[in-house]
Amino acid sequence: MNFELTALPVVDLSSDIEVIIVVDKDTKHRFVQDKKLLKKAGFEANQDETCLLVSKNRLYVGAESLASTAIRTAAAAAVKVLKGTQYKSIKVATYTNKGCTYTLRAMIEGFILGAYSFETYKSKKKKNPLKHITVSLEEYSKLDIDIEKASEMIHKAQITADATNFTRDIVNTTPDDCYPEVMASIAESMAEDTGLACKVLKPKELRKEKMETLLAVARASRHAPRVIHLTHKPKNAKCVVTLVGKGLTYDSGGLSLKPADFMVTMKADKSGGSAVIGVMKAIAELDLPVEVHGFVGAVENMIGGDAYKPDDVLVAKNGKTIEVRNTDAEGRLVLADTLCYAQQEVKSDYLFDLATLTGACVVGVGNYTSGIMGNSDALKSFVVKEAKNAGELATALDFNPYLKKTIKSEIADICNVSNTRYGGAITAGQFLSEFIDKDHKDKWAHIDIAGPAFVEHAWGENPHGASGAGVRMMVKFIEKLATEDSHK
Ligand code: BES
Ligand code: ZN
Ligand code: ZN
Numbered sequence: 314m315n316f317e318l319t320a321l322p323v324v325d326l327s328s329d330i331e332v333i334i335v336v337d338k339d340t341k342h343r344f345v346q347d348k349k350l351l352k353k354a355g356f357e358a359n360q361d362e363t364c365l366l367v368s369k370n371r372l373y374v375g376a377e378s379l380a381s382t383a384i385r386t387a388a389a390a391a392v393k394v395l396k397g398t399q400y401k402s403i404k405v406a407t408y409t410n411k412g413c414t415y416t417l418r419a420m421i422e423g424f425i426l427g428a429y430s431f432e433t434y435k436s437k438k439k440k441n442p443l444k445h446i447t448v449s450l451e452e453y454s455k456l457d458i459d460i461e462k463a464s465e466m467i468h469k470a471q472i473t474a475d476a477t478n479f480t481r482d483i484v485n486t487t488p489d490d491c492y493p494e495v496m497a498s499i500a501e502s503m504a505e506d507t508g509l510a511c512k513v514l515k516p517k518e519l520r521k522e523k524m525e526t527l528l529a530v531a532r533a534s535r536h537a538p539r540v541i542h543l544t545h546k547p548k549n550a551k552c553v554v555t556l557v558g559k560g561l562t563y564d565s566g567g568l569s570l571k572p573a574d575f576m577v578t579m580k581a582d583k584s585g586g587s588a589v590i591g592v593m594k595a596i597a598e599l600d601l602p603v604e605v606h607g608f609v610g611a612v613e614n615m616i617g618g619d620a621y622k623p624d625d626v627l628v629a630k631n632g633k634t635i636e637v638r639n640t641d642a643e644g645r646l647v648l649a650d651t652l653c654y655a656q657q658e659v660k661s662d663y664l665f666d667l668a669t670l671t672g673a674c675v676v677g678v679g680n681y682t683s684g685i686m687g688n689s690d691a692l693k694s695f696v697v698k699e700a701k702n703a704g705e706l707a708t709a710l711d712f713n714p715y716l717k718k719t720i721k722s723e724i725a726d727i728c729n730v731s732n733t734r735y736g737g738a739i740t741a742g743q744f745l746s747e748f749i750d751k752d753h754k755d756k757w758a759h760i761d762i763a764g765p766a767f768v769e770h771a772w773g774e775n776p777h778g779a780s781g782a783g784v785r786m787m788v789k790f791i792e793k794l795a796t797e798d799s800h801k
Contacts, residue, residue: 314425315445316467320460322451328404331371332391334420336379336408336453344406344453347371361390379410379453381419385704388420389427389774395443396428402445407463408453414466417448417458419704421470422477422785426774429478431485472598473703473788477781479503480584480591484767484779488563488580492536493611496560496583500541500590500609507597510544524650526627526635527610530643533567533620534613540651541586542658543593543607550604554791555661556593557651559644559668560586560611567614567640568622575672581767581779582644585667586611588762588783595788601795606659610651614643626725630654631748636725644670645741646729649748656750663794664757665696666745667783673737674710674761680768682706683782686742687758688749696758696790703789704774705782706765710739717743760786 323331323344333344335358340348347366351373356364358375360383365372372394376387395403403424410416424446432438448467450458483491483499491499497513504511516537519528524540531538541560561582565571571579586609593607621627625637627646630653635646648666656664674684683700685693685707693709700707716736720743722728727747731740742759749757765782768775775781 314428314443316421316471317445317447318450318460318464318467319447320450323404323406323449326404326447326449328402328447329370329400330395330403332403332405333371333373334376334384334387334408335373336376338375345373361386363390363394365394379408379416381410381416382704384408384416385419385423386773388423392424392427392443396430396439396441399442401442402447403443404447404449406449406451406453407458409456409458412456412458414458414462417463418466418470421467422474422704423774425471425474426477429481429776431482431776431778433486469599472595473785476591476595476788477784479594480587480781480784481779483587483590484581484584486580488613491580491583492562492613493539493560494536496562496586496609496611497539497541500543503590503594504543507594509593509597510546512542514540522654523630524654526629526646527612527650529621529625529627530567530614530646531612533617534615536562536613538610538612540654541609541611543590545593545596545605547600547602547604549602551602552662552794553604553606553659554663554794555606555608555655555659555665556589556787557648557655557664557666558586558589558607558609559648559666559670560609561644561647562611562613564614564641564643565616567643568616568620569640570616571641578767578769582669583611584669584762584766584779584782588667588781588787591781591784592787595784596791599792601791603791603795605791606655606661608651608655610647612647614640629748633727633747634725636722636728638728639730642729642741644668645744648745652745652748656753660752662756664749664753665760665787667760667762667787669763669766670761671738671741671763673741675764677710677738678708678764680764681772682708682764683786684708684710684738684761685758686710686712686739686761688712688746689755689758692755692758696760696786699790699793700786703785705786707786710742712739712743712746716740720744
């Protein structure tokens with residue numbers, strides 16, 4: 314999809330169809346030329362409600378306000394309607410919240426994110442004829458918008474949304490087509506295209522690095538594990554950010570096998586790692602003045618005679634011993650070693666891990682929201698704020714010393730599961746905390762994306778399946794660091 318920005322008013326533009334966003338049900342606005350027809354069609358301009366007037370070549374969509382979130386999902390809803398049609402080009406005005414062009418960025422993101430569909434496994438692929446969107450600088454509230462600022466926003470929206478769709482593609486790919494080796498080659502070819510550095514560790518190097526817990530999880534799979542390290546190192550870097558992703562290309566649960574219904578969708582257990590690859594792509598393309606490292610622990614958790622077992626005691630890279638009581642709590646084992654490796658390789662100002670870590674997080678906060686955990690309240694709030702600014706839902710979940718006691722082990726330093734059913738998202742976060750060095754304690758946040766990463770229905774600007782959760786949130790966070798003067 315390509316975008317063109319013009320100073321000409323919308324009426325002077327030619328296109329197959331015009332998209333009009335009806336804000337706050339204001340059908341008296343000058344953009345709404347078909348008030349009577351819309352009334353006849355029963356269009357109420359509720360958020361994301363659409364009305365296609367074929368004979369007028371106009372598509373109306375409701376948005377409850379000029380807030381970015383409302384405009385983003387409205388744009389996505391509009392473009393979804395056009396998916397099954399033959400319209401090739403759209404014209405649209407500029408919508409800003411009191412002149413803030415972030416709303417324009419959100420609209421463009423909405424168009425790209427809403428147009429996404431995953432057709433790889435369909436024998437008859439639906440073509441999306443929509444190719445061209447012309448954006449007029451004619452502003453909803455008649456404000457003057459700087460053309461350079463607007464064009465920069467469109468550029469940023471394209472990079473962020475394309476990276477999100479790139480992540481969606483990786484996550485939606487089946488486990489037989491995307492296993493650790495494939496994930497590494499996806500990262501390598503992306504790095505080659507964008508100029509990032511990429512290092513891939515194979516089992517021999519992983520053994521040398523003493524990543525025995527990661528290797529134990531990987532043992533029963535016919536697909537050997539990989540640890541991926543992507544680097545964006547600009548000369549003018551303001552600070553250093555490290556991202557670590559859980560890349561379970563499949564999670565069968567291992568010997569603590571998942572029930573059939575819970576195993577379906579576990580191809581999406583690589584969402585954290587896929588998000589890290591997507592964020593790195595965006596950061597490279599935006600060429601942000603921040604040094605960013607992306608690590609992915611890519612592993613498949615399977616069963617077999619060689620599988621690691623409940624009752625095993627594993628030694629993590631930092632020397633801590635872990636009693637395994639459930640092989641389905643594998644993500645934290647893979648992350649433990651990958652986090653240790655990442656901290657050994659890079660001293661960062663911010664350290665995040667992204668993971669579909671627990672079903673408990675989904676139970677606690679629902680399908681659409683990520684849980685943000687860590688030792689620093691300030692950092693948790695910072696992440697929640699930037700997630701919301703980026704159009705993602707996130708909420709802080711607080712650690713407490715009572716839950717911490719539930720992951721004690723009688724025979725090892727720590728147990729990989731808690732002794733209580735309750736608070737599972739938090740105890741998983743507290744487990745990870747054991748693998749964070751003193752220097753990184755307050756610089757680290759754990760982001761549990763188990764809910765939003767993969768949802769089996771469309772929601773907002775997200776399609777059925779992979780959403781690319783974490784990508785926009787982290788890109789926005791790093792963009793914020795790039796504009797700040799002091800953050801250390
Ligand atoms: N990958 C799952 C978590 C998950 C569940 C992600 C649902 C997305 C949707 C993780 O490895 C897991 O199985 N966790 C267990 C932990 C338990 C054994 C302590 C869980 O959440 O049940
Ligand atoms: Zn699991
Ligand atoms: Zn898992």
